[in-house]
Amino acid sequence: MDLRHTFTVPASPEVTWVAFNDIEGIAPCFPGAALTSVDGDAFTGTVKVKLGPIAMQYTGTGVFLERDEVGRRAVLQAKGKDKRGNGTAVATVVAQLSPDGGGTSVVVTTDLSITGKPAQFGRGVIQEISDKLLGQFVDCIAAQLQSTAVASTGEPSLAEAEAAVAGSTGSGPPPAPSMPDPHTVTMTDIVPTPPVADATPRPTAPRTAPQHAAELDLGSTVLPVLLKRYGPPAAAALAVVAVIAWAARR
Amino acid sequence: MTVTEIGSPRRRKEDQRLITGRTRYTDNIVLPGMLHLAMVRSPFAHATITTIDTHDATSSPGVVAVLTGRDVADEQGSLPCAWPITPDQKAPPHPAIAVDHVAFAGEVVACVIARSAAEARDAIELIDIDYDELPVVLDLEEALTDATLAHPDLGTNKSATWVFDSAEAGTGDDVAQALAASELVLERTYLQQRLIPAFMEPRSTVVDPTGEQITMWSATQVPHLLRLMLALTLSIPEGKVRVVAPDVGGGFGGKLQVTPEEVITMLAARRTGKPCKYTETRSESLMAAHHGRGQVQRLKLGATREGIVTGLSVDLLADMGAYLGLVTPGVPILGAFMYNSIYKFAAYRFSCTNLFTNKAWTDAYRGAGRPEATFAIERLMDDLAHELDMDPVELRRKNWIKHEEFPFSTIAGLEYDSGNYEAATDRALELFGYDDLCAERDRRRAAGDRVQLGIGVSTFTEMCGLAPSRVLGALSYAAGGWEHAQVRVLPTGAVEVVTGVSGHGQGHETAWSQIVADRLGVPFDSIEVLHGDTQTSQKGLDTYGSRSLVVGGMAVVAAADKVIEKARTVAAHLLEASTDDIEFAEGRFSVRGTDQGLALGEIAFATFSAHNLPDGFEPSLDSDATFDPENFSFPHGTHLAAMEVDTETGEVTLRKYVCVDDIGNVINPMIVDGQVHGGLVQGIAQALFEEAVHDESGTLVSGSFVDYLVPSAADLPSFTTDRTVTPSTTNALGVKGVGEAGTIASTPAIVNGVLDAIRHLGVQDIAMPCSPHRVWKALQDGASKGLGAEEPVPDRVAPEQDAGPMNSSGNLPTGDFQ
Amino acid sequence: MIPSAFDYHAPTSLDEALTLLAQGGDDAKILAGGQSLIPVMRLRLAGPELLIDLGRIDGLRGIEDDGDAVRIGAMTPHHDIASSALLGEHAALLCAAARTVADPQVRHRGTFGGALVHADPAGDMPAPALVLGAEFVIAGAGGIRTVSATDFFEGLFTTAVGEDEILTHVRIPKHTGWGARYEKFTRVAQQWSIVAVAATVRAEGSAIAEARVGLTNMGSVPIRAERVEAALAGCALEEAAIARACASAAEGTDPPTDTNGDADYRRHLATVLATRAVLSAAGG
Helix, strand or coil: CEEEEEEEECCCHHHHHHHHCCHHHHHHHCCCEEEEEEECCEEEEEEEEEECCEEEEEEEEEEEEEEECCCCEEEEEEEEEECCCCCEEEEEEEEEEEEECCEEEEEEEEEEEECCHHHHHCCCCHHHHHHHHHHHHHHHHHHHHHHHHHHHHCCCCHHHHHHHHHHHCCCCCCCCCCCCCCCCECCCCCCCCCCCCCCCCCCCCCCCCCHHHHHCCCCCCHHHHHHHHHCHHHHHHHHHHHHHHHHHHC | CCCCCCCCCCCCHHHHHHHCCCCCEHHHCCCCCCEEEEEEECCCCCEEEEEEECHHHHCCCCEEEEEEHHHHCCCCCCCCCCCCCCCCCCCCCCCCCCCCEECCCCCEEEEEEECCHHHHHHHHCCCEEEEEECCCCCCHHHHHHCCCCCCHHHCCCEEEEEEEEHHHHCCCECHHHHHHCCCEEEEEEEEEEEECCCCCCCCEEEEECCCCCEEEEECCCCHHHHHHHHHHHHCCCHHHEEEECCECCCCCCCCCCCCHHHHHHHHHHHHHCCCEEEECCHHHHHHHCCEEEEEEEEEEEEECCCCCEEEEEEEEEEEEECCCCCCCCHHHHHCCCCCCCCECCCEEEEEEEEEECCCCCECCCCCCCHHHHHHHHHHHHHHHHHHCCCCHHHHHHHHECCHHHCCEECCCCCEECCCCHHHHHHHHHHHHCHHHHHHHHHHHHHHCCCEEEEEEEEEEECCECCCCHHHHHHCCCCCCCCEEEEEEECCCCCEEEEECCCCCCCCHHHHHHHHHHHHHCCCHHHEEEECCECCCCCCCCCCCCCCHHHHHHHHHHHHHHHHHHHHHHHHHHHCCCCHHHEEEECCEEEECCCCCEEEHHHHHHHHHHCCCCCCCCCCCCCEEEEECCCCCECCEEEEEEEEEEECCCCCEEEEEEEEEEECECCCCHHHHHHHHHHHHHHHHHHHHCCCCCECCCCCECCCCCCCCCCCCHHHCCCCEEEEECCCCCCCCCCECCCCCHHHHHHHHHHHHHHHHHHHHHCCCCCCCCCCHHHHHHHHHHHHHHCCCCCCCCCCCCCCCCCCCCCCCCCCCCCCCCC | CCCCCCEEECCCCHHHHHHHHHHHHHHEEEECCCCCHHHHHHCCCCCCCEEEEHHHCCCCCCEEEECCEEEEECCCEHHHHHCCHHHHHHCHHHHHHHCCCCCHHHHHHCEHHHHHHHCCCCCCCHHHHHHCCCEEEEEECCEEEEEEHHHHEEECCEECCCCCCEEEEEEEECCCCCEEEEEEECCCCCCCCCEEEEEEEEEECCEEEEEEEEEECCCCCCEECHHHHHHHCCCECCHHHHHHHHCCCCCCCCCCCECCECHHHHHHHHHHHHHHHHHHHCCC
16 A cells, blocks of 8 residues: 655754664654664564554564665665564655755655455555554654754744644654663554544543653643643643753753 | 155255254364364465575474475475366466465465464464565456566466357357447446355365375365376375265355365375364465456447347456466356357357466356356346347347247357246246336336336356266366266165265255155165265266256166166066066066066065076176266246345345246255255345455455355345246256356346446446445446436447448448457 | 463452453453454454453443433443343433344344443444443542543544453433434445444424434544534424434544445445434434
8 A cells, every 4th residue: 555644844854864864763753663673774673563452563674775865765665574474564665855945845655565464354444554653653753853953943933833743643752862662552642633523522642641741740641631621722832832841951 | 656756845864964963074073193284375465485484383382394385396296277278278387385486365385284273373373484575466457468477487477368259160150240230239348356155164174194095085076076186186096095075065166176275284194194184264265265257358249229139249358366276267168158148149259368367266156157158148138228228128038049949059059958038037027026116116217216226137048067078078178077876776675876976065965865766766765875985986077067966967867777777687587577578666666467576675685685686697786877968958047136226325225036947857946946045145245245355465355254245144035936847858857957047147137137226327337246335436427427318328339331431342440340 | 263372260350350450461351242352363363361251240241220320231242232121211222233233143242341442443332322421430450430431432442441441331321212223334234334323312392302423433433423413403303404414424534445435435324324313213
């Protein structure tokens, strides 16, 4: 299946390019992923996906097939096998960066192929889940790049804060110098965007709040409650506070 | 004979044990020291195998051995295809365990042999296989271009092209000319979607290598063919192989095969020296047991404006899948002779290109080629009727072979022996309430009702009772079509009937008992029917193609008649009369004009003790017969369906189904009804519910019954079935086959009905299965084209002969009608 | 297929079950009716190492009058719900939906609580529970808590029940005398809902006083069609008016596309089925 995600960040193409090529930086952004080794252009790792009672664990390898610094195009291919022999997953991810005003527009196209049981028995939800996982991945990278941009300019603008909000509905720890512990992604980490009209608002925050909220002593219970009651504007306000505070700490 | 068994709806002998669990399905078999197999199957539809690491699996608890393709490369040979339809047919080697590449998702790449089934399943998870993926080809039109090859080494996806041309065959005219000269030509493309036979009992095989002969029990329709093929494929002396089909839970053509799993189990048993069992899971079965149908049909029907058909051109692309199975390439060809159906055509051409794709291979599935043919012609006839604004039954009446015209030689080169389309149709129309339902349909149409009604018609014939051996030879099929039986009368008068057909739900034990009871005048319950074991039923060609009664039943009759003649000789001797004076009736031999006589049982005992037999007479009444039919049998029928379509949701409901079939003389009407019911459901399922769906990687995404929709009794109404009887003239019983008839006829009746309901809303065709979604979409598309006041544009009405460009020889320019 | 090996415990008290669950962590699964769990285990898409069977715990099964609500034990089978006179009177929508679940065998073993916690988007019990305003009673190490229906269904196969918690009861506020209809659209009898609409209606004279309308399989969680509910308040009991009120049924939904239909078709079905469900529930 072909999936497409796009985002823009205020960071310059050069900075964005560097971030994109830092596999240790972006790999943790993929929900449920953990790197086990990195060796130049290649890496190994695992991805745990849990969906209700179903638990898949893919173990595999990845490699940068292409790093075109001039054209700002990176192609990454990851292949994994489920440890129970339930099938395979192969993703070829193409990231194309291009200048967008002072920032960068990133188009991520993913050719994802899932074989075996999830495809055989999935009742068609495979595409949805894959899209959400990829979306999560991309949002997290966007958030990281956004933070990088904030750090380098020191002063967030409202647009940046809004971008941070978009990033904050995702999950995933901020980039860490050492490889973070793997965590099994559950479907609460992959939250649907709230329906536009009609439906009752549902909680949109993950059950475990993002780490920066915890650092600010807001507590993991406050953020979800705020979001549920007051929706995105509250989150935006909170995120602005969070970003400012975080930037101030650096 | 006063009381006749034949024609009686006798309760089946088989059912007592089948219903109460006194069954012996292959998976019930437990042998001392038996080991269990589990298969590792490729998740990729096309890939080379780079490494296989079996280390962890080999050391897993209970594991005795792990086999890869390389381990058995020298022994496994290539799975057989018994039907090379052309001399230049191309096929890739077909190993049971893939060696260095896989060509469909589900292909076996390794096998674990363990002490328990659970341990085997645990161990297959530990086998680590690396593949290099290759591009897949899944679509037939794409396969035709050879842009991507299912088997790169083969150099092409085209396996073979087979053509029948009435002009070349001398049975009729040239179809291109006939179409060019036609006042009206309909061009259609229909899709026969891929189906999965989905028999009730998943396949299972047990092999015991410990005896003097190696014995395989398998859930198979074809124990005799399997035995022969195993001997040839694995180079085992034929006498050393015994195959037993125990109770088998349905086949529908899906168990007409020599399967990789059977071969692997054989190899595993020989290697380990211990009995081995493999039973597949349902999800493995859906994925890897052979599929059915899978065709793109391009058709051209020529006709006059009065509705007389003139010529028919058929061009098929047939999906072989990744390999050729036992009769894979022949299946579409079996339909070649049936597109002309019950109608009189002056010209006919059939062409079929068999193509490889990276999917499970296809092979026989109930009807095998004939449902596809019947669908095409019956859809065309309905479309033609609509085109000419003629009642679809009347259109058929104008074109079919009249009762007085039998026997009739068709444009496809077959001779239909007997039939009575008029009688069957009239009875069907009456039972259906045709006029009333048409009136209701018209009323609803005029009122614009939310739920519309449509009437679907399907008049069919088919060629079954496979088959006259000479014809099979002419078609390059490797085996013959005869059948064998042996009838034995035991000293106590009990009768044993050995038959070479192999029942898997057909009720042969009952029907053969009825035939023999009448023939020999012995009680129904005193007859044992033995079958399915190559050591007991030493000769046979098994069950498929609606052949068992027509060919197998006739062999039984022939053998029984030989018994009677031998007994007559003994009777004459014992009664001191001439054989000419001996009469045989109701199981008793008597001297004409006297009350002196002997029962068959008494003769049997006398023969057994052999104290007083005629000189030179071998002391045995037991007789064999091998019967080779002189022709196919041609059952026919008229099927009518009333379909309701909810135009708001697209939901289709079968409101009423009536069929009147003529299958010649009937042995057991209850069994026949059962065959018709089951056949109808599978044909209706193709029209409305079932489709094997693959994603772009070639994974079967209809991988369970959640997504592969097999209907149940809850989804369908009761059917009204009836019969006319026009006995076959080519066999003494006067019988015709019935096993596949329901499936062959019903699919087009349903689709015709759906279209009849909503054609006026701009819908011309709907691809099967006609899911609510597809119906709704068709209605949306139809509405956007403008509602029904306009007739849809007629297909290529040929210009009048005196108008338009003509070339110098007075013909229309070629290139148009191909 | 044969599941991978697992340990099995059948505790006789809720505390024992909670303790086992906490000890088992990621590798433990609660076994209720097993109608969703066991197939997944047999397909080896899941391999829990410990199954904790709730079937021997007293007090988790049964339907009782609880004042302004009906209290249903989580281990109550669908069959019991479908045939309950008490529910028929006070929450008929639940009975209507329970009658359509799968087939009789599944209905006799599958449980209300199990179905709710499994939260399959195509499952039939969540939407009725949602629109009836169900309250979910959840037991954990820290005690008992109650979660409202609006907070219970969090995402695809995900609910508010934590990894170490057990749903024990569901309270359904009484909707005494309300008409109800669960309009389920399938191609074959035992199939998952392609789309379904749960409607329960309180009529007054020739108009609808109040309605509750929920959608099954129009998103990853059951969806309450609030705009439709608002439009139905005071709506005349007449097909055209009801159809107009139901026209917005699909707004804000995110239906799946699969072999049974694409998102567009499902959105269309939702409006058609909503009209039919409301009309039927209103007695029309």
